[in-house]
Amino acid sequence: MFWHIDPANGVAVYEQIARQIKYAVAEGTLLPSELIPSVRELARELAINPNTVARAYGQLQTDGVLVSIRGMGLAIAEQAVRACRDARRELLAERMRQVVSEALRSGLTASEIEKLFQQQLRKMERTTEKGS
Amino acid sequence: MFWHIDPANGVAVYEQIARQIKYAVAEGTLLPSELIPSVRELARELAINPNTVARAYGQLQTDGVLVSIRGMGLAIAEQAVRACRDARRELLAERMRQVVSEALRSGLTASEIEKLFQQQLRKMERTTEKGS
């Protein structure tokens, strides 16, 4: 596992874990019926409390992404890929709509908004290229 | 005042107040040197705790949007329009960067992101045209 957690990110740690697993499932990095790292193992690796990992895993179970196999661990659910892919796209669209809504309410025109967005996109592209 | 506060919105109430005042200044709905409602008056009108209004006004003072006029109350600062316009733009840019960051981390390409954003922009444009 190669994940990066930022505890001072604003987003809750357990939420960061859950999101990254969902993304990994959507991308195919994690495959259905595959066992994920145990609560204790991932907690050790990320140097955080096992309870926090357990909370992330718990949320993923209620979301239907993980299934518990008694005494064995947690595995990616069979129907998780579809759900994660749809959820990812819908989640992003929703957040974009929020931003657009706020921009429109603040008096910007559509073309101004689009231009501003493209600027940020170019900027982020460059930084992540360097970063990775 | 014709604002709408949603206490179950996730965004802090005092933050909602501050933003709406900033937007109003940026748009010209509120003009420089104009007096805004007193803490007690606005609190009564919005049916919220006066502390919360005071906190919003306090933040706006440190942001240079409001100035205190002794014995009169709080007024829009002279240089507030410029500041609000810039702040608005920077705030939106920041939120766009967050969305872009999340989209990139989830494995979408820049062109996919741009396309998705434009879809949402078109959608919002239509709904607000109808709405207004």
Add this chain to the structure above:
Amino acid sequence: MFWHIDPANGVAVYEQIARQIKYAVAEGTLLPSELIPSVRELARELAINPNTVARAYGQLQTDGVLVSIRGMGLAIAEQAVRACRDARRELLAERMRQVVSEALRSGLTASEIEKLFQQQLRKMERTTEKGS
């Protein structure tokens, strides 16, 4: 609040709390937009850990039964009644189907199952009459 929690019940304490609140909403004992007891208050009253109450409340939030109002507490969601009523009925039906399935697989006939169920129903009716 007049609830009864049995820590040695097999069912998790947080689950017992969540269920009882759902039932109370379904019955109309708790009404929409009404504030429920705070985490700390209910924990004190039931003599359990606040975290356990918080967990129950958290689950109810993801189920859409409760909404958080910042700094004020948690309130029954507007659309909770409908959801709880449907959920209650569906949950019971599901558990009945499980029992019926097990009974059929074990070789009993439909009429034997029905007779057995009615016996238990009569028995429980009497004990709860005494109990209450």
Add this chain to the structure above:
Amino acid sequence: MFWHIDPANGVAVYEQIARQIKYAVAEGTLLPSELIPSVRELARELAINPNTVARAYGQLQTDGVLVSIRGMGLAIAEQAVRACRDARRELLAERMRQVVSEALRSGLTASEIEKLFQQQLRKMERTTEKGS
């Protein structure tokens, strides 16, 4: 052996094994003094841990369903049929009481509960007729 084990079922694997053997005895599929598969054999066949099978067999011995025959293995006890039939009935009755208890606590009347149960019974009857 033609059993089906679901490790992600909620019910413990050893419990699933024990129940299925009890049902088989109650139905007459397994006859008294008949030898059952060895721990290792059944574990291999079901692709599960031998410890789990051993645990199921151990429980069945304390329940008096199985008896150990030195050098031969485990066999169905002579008096097992009677016991299994009673146990099956009592187990079902217990689960029915749980469902009834929950239904009563949720505010339904006895006649509503009975009606709901009969609906589910009819439904399950039809599906199992088709299924088998």
Add this chain to the structure above:
DNA sequence: GTGGTCTAGACCACC
């Protein structure tokens, strides 16, 4: 070894 639950106590932002 695995996850699931509970307790205890801490810090934070918000009202």
Add this chain to the structure above:
DNA sequence: GTGGTCTAGACCACG
């Protein structure tokens, strides 16, 4: 005062 999050450590059933 409120909920939300995190840490630390315990016990349980299960494989």
